[in-house]
Amino acid sequence: MTGTDSGPAPGPGSAPAAPPSDRWMDALPQAVLLTRAGLVTRVNAAASRLWGVPQERAQGRPVLEVVRRHTLETLLERGGELELEVSGRTLRCQASRDGECGALIVEDVTDHRRREAELREATAVLSHEFRTPVAALRGVLEALEYDMPRDLSQNFVRQGLQETERLARLVEDLAVGFRPTRARTLPLTEAFARAERLLSAELGARRASLRFGQDFLVRADPDKLLQVLLNLIENALKYGPPGQPIEVLTFERGTWVEVSVLDRGEPILDAESLFGAHTRGPSATGQGSGMGLYIVRSIVHGWGGQAWAERRAEANAFCFTLPGVGGL
Template sequence: MDTRPAPHPTPQADAWLDTLPQAVLLFCAGGGPPGAGMTVTRVNAAAVRLWGVPQERAAGRSLLEVVRRHTLEALAERGGELELEVGGRTLRCTATRAGEGREGALVVEDITGHRRREAELREATAVLSHEFRTPVTGLRGVLEALEYDMPPDLAQNFVRQGLQEVERLARLVEDLAVGFRPTRARTLPLAETFARAERLLTPELTTRQASLTFGADHLVRADPDKLLQVLLNLIENALKYGPPGQPVEVQTSPRGTWVEVAVLDHGSPLGGTDSLFRAHTRGPHAPGQGSGMGLYIVRSIVHGWGGQAWTERRGERNAFCFTLPGGVGHGL
């Protein structure tokens, strides 16, 4: 049996390996000192950067000496593919064997960016599905109402509401291309958003036999649709998680050049409140099914205009608060 080591590839013959972004390590089996297992014959430039062993030192050494991981040694031995988490990076490692199994290659690709983009895509999908829910629910209510005979002026009012929700859907579709931060900020009175929110929430308020009150009006600077989304999320949470039939109050107060808005409910005291604003997180006593994205969306939108979002206990009530830039002047 020929036990001589496989000839080392000449630098000229495989110079193209150094142009690859993946780390490539070529090896042969049974060609090194006794017990060496697999011997490295060539590493490309990316492999030198990954393992910190230059070509002249890597050639002739055992594979384990260069990669310093038994997991990779075992992969090179059997062939196949696996992913490793190393120093905060995700590496896809592939091993192949050729030449009757004596020669092989270990290829390592950094896919950290790819995995991060996958996570961002999943998050974006969750955010969009959550944001589309409100206008779709509003449209369903309008269409159900229009099935019944009603005075023309009332029917026209429902049609206007439906058109407003269609416009919101169109703007959400536009956001697919530009991200989720507010891009259409203008100065508006809070009362304008309060009126939109109350109109959309009327069916749920009636079903839950709950009342909703709003504090003093203030001029603010925000994207009207994003502000409405924040307010709807917080009020819907208060209605959903607070005791049935209890009032929900929206308080407002100036804070220098900012305006604070707080949604108060009569729910039980909350623990670990900061974690509630993380993605896919729900309170320990949250009933039913939910995506756990509502408060995450709230904080993301509020941070987008430079504000803060938090929750605290005020007397016997939970307060979910956020700040937003004030407009010209405060009280109206």
């Protein structure tokens, strides 16, 4: 077919060919299908790819032979809008009619729906995680309204400052989740020192200490690595017995480095389920979003690593891997 030839003349009962002026539709990312009297008159290039039918073969055929779904055929007859899940993709389908003529537009909105889901998860993290420190700060401020001995008021002030630090960390965590990855080479001790400094108040309250393993050079976004460490160490502090050291072990695994955070809490029967969104262990108390380990795995998968949990002797080990660049 040449640039001026619109194809063979339609036979009896077939739909007329689309004029050359309609070929701008091939530049559209949406799939477009036009009909007249129940027969396809035109499909653009995106529609041809979506349904696997060459444009010239689709022309003049009944709608069902092209789209192969009664749902879409009915949509074209009635007009309207719906969403379909097809082979793991989400398709938004819109149809309109004008007498005998109809138009079907299909748009792949999978990425848009994924971003909406991520936004809902972020909102869930905010609503749950911010609730506890905000309630604690309210309690501190209400207590400080009353006259009390200086040492007691100072104790309330310290509690308020700790909760303020926690709020600041939550804000930073939120920023990390949406910030583009900025990977660089760094020693693990750099991330360990930042985590220990930020957790100093919680370590003191639990009478716990941190023990770190061998140092390695790794390739990661320092902020995202810190977020993973904070989530895992905080879990160990929360669910391990008070006064016990938290061990952060490191191992070289070929071109990867494995980091394991150990606590001596009760054995976890179904550790894998804890990595799901909004999932908490049976011994969890108080308010929490159940998003900590889900966030950990999401970050680790982002740099190509793995995150898992296992029982090692008398301890629970929460582990992850990250790219290594040689031991120090």
